[in-house]
Structures are given as structure tokens and as C-alpha cells.
Amino acid sequence: MQTEPQNISDGMVVSIAYVLRVDGEEVSRMTAGEPLEYLHGYQEIVPGLEAALTGKKVGDKFSITLAPADGYGDYDSENFDEIPRDAVPFGDDVEIGTDLEVEDEEGNVYLATVSEIREATLLLDFNHPLAGKSLDYDVEVTDIRYADEEELEHGHAHGYFLDDELDFDDDDFDDDDEDEDFDDEDEKPSR
Ligand code: ZN
Numbered sequence: 001m002q003t004e005p006q007n008i009s010d011g012m013v014v015s016i017a018y019v020l021r022v023d024g025e026e027v028s029r030m031t032a033g034e035p036l037e038y039l040h041g042y043q044e045i046v047p048g049l050e051a052a053l054t055g056k057k058v059g060d061k062f063s064i065t066l067a068p069a070d071g072y073g074d075y076d077s078e079n080f081d082e083i084p085r086d087a088v089p090f091g092d093d094v095e096i097g098t099d100l101e102v103e104d105e106e107g108n109v110y111l112a113t114v115s116e117i118r119e120a121t122l123l124l125d126f127n128h129p130l131a132g133k134s135l136d137y138d139v140e141v142t143d144i145r146y147a148d149e150e151e152l153e154h155g156h157a158h159g160y161f162l163d164d165e166l167d168f169d170d171d172d173f174d175d176d177d178e179d180e181d182f183d184d185e186d187e188k189p190s191r
Pocket of ligand 1: 150151154156158
């Protein structure tokens with residue numbers, strides 16, 4: 001039987017229960033029964049939280065407040081773009097605050113939020129919804145294990161609840177989309 005790791009370090013799959021609050025309001029919560037599983041050292045979680053977890057053991061609990069730069073980044077008031085309304089399917093149904101996925105000419109997909117609806121265009125905010133926010137986390141480490149080879153290759157954890165069909169990785173697309181140019185092999189898909 002392989003011994004299990006004691007302290008969190010790069011290349012381990014870590015399960016955490018946590019509560020995230022922003023400005024005193026709960027934004028997300030994962031329980032010990034249904035924890036977040038992530039691959040440590042691969043930027044799957046915000047940098048300040050990943051740094052705080054390094055060296056922790058199963059059962060460790062802590063609270064931490066992260067500055068925006070250690071969370072989802074500072075809010076960038078230049079990170080806006082205007083697109084034609086007719087470029088968006090259901091463009092007439094969007095509202096301020098609607099989240100859209102926008103693809104650029106190279107096929108990179110970005111998440112954006114509708115910030116203004118103008119006559120023929122939409123003004124989109126490309127900042128993460130939590131950009132510029134301080135993040136208050138209460139965290140408990142519930143499990144640590146070694147990643148398998150496939151997880152290390154993919155750069156993310158394969159949760160037990162995530163079956164193969166739901167695991168969208170670049171290499172899974174190879175057969176279907178041979179003429180598509182996936183030039184972002186180093187980018188991990190968010191899920
Ligand atoms: Zn994968």
C-alpha cells in the first residue's frame with residue numbers, strides 16, 4: 001500500500017471544505033462531504049489560497065483574508081470591450097450583468113459580463129466578477145493524495161464525481177476537431 005502524503009506540496013491532489021465571503025456575504029461554500037478537489041501547484045485555485053495551503057495537513061483549519069492581487073486580481077478599468085449586439089445569439093435578451101462567453105479570432109474563450117447595453121453594441125467587462133475584491137476564506141483540509149500521471153499531465157485534479165465524459169481536455173478533442181487549431185495546449189480549460 002502506498003503511503004499517503006502528510007503535508008501539502010506540488011503535485012498532490014488536495015480536498016478542501018471552505019466558505020468564501022466577500023464584503024461579509026457568502027459567495028461560495030464547499031462542504032467536507034463534497035469538497036473542492038484541486039491539484040496543488042498548478043494554479044487551479046487563486047494564488048494566495050494555494051500559497052496558504054502549502055505544508056498544511058489533513059484536519060488543518062484556518063481563516064485567511066486575501067488582497068485582490070492574491071485572489072482574482074485587481075480590477076482593471078481598461079479591461080472592457082465593445083462588441084456588436086448582433087454578434088451575440090439572443091443578443092436582444094441580454095441584460096446588464098448577463099455573463100457571456102466570447103471567442104476571439106484565435107479561438108480563445110473569455111468570460112465577460114455585460115456592463116452596458118448601447119444602441120447597436122454591448123459594452124463587456126472582462127474582469128473576473130471577484131476582481132478587485134478582498135476574499136475571506138475559512139478553510140479545512142479534508143484529504144491529501146498523490147496525483148496520478150494523467151492528472152499531472154492534464155494539470156488538474158480528476159474528481160471522483162467527474163466522469164470521463166465530463167473531462168474536457170485538449171487531447172479529448174483531437175479526434176473530432178482535427179481541423180480546429182487548438183494553439184492553447186498550455187492553457188487548462190476551466191471547469
Ligand atoms: Zn483531465
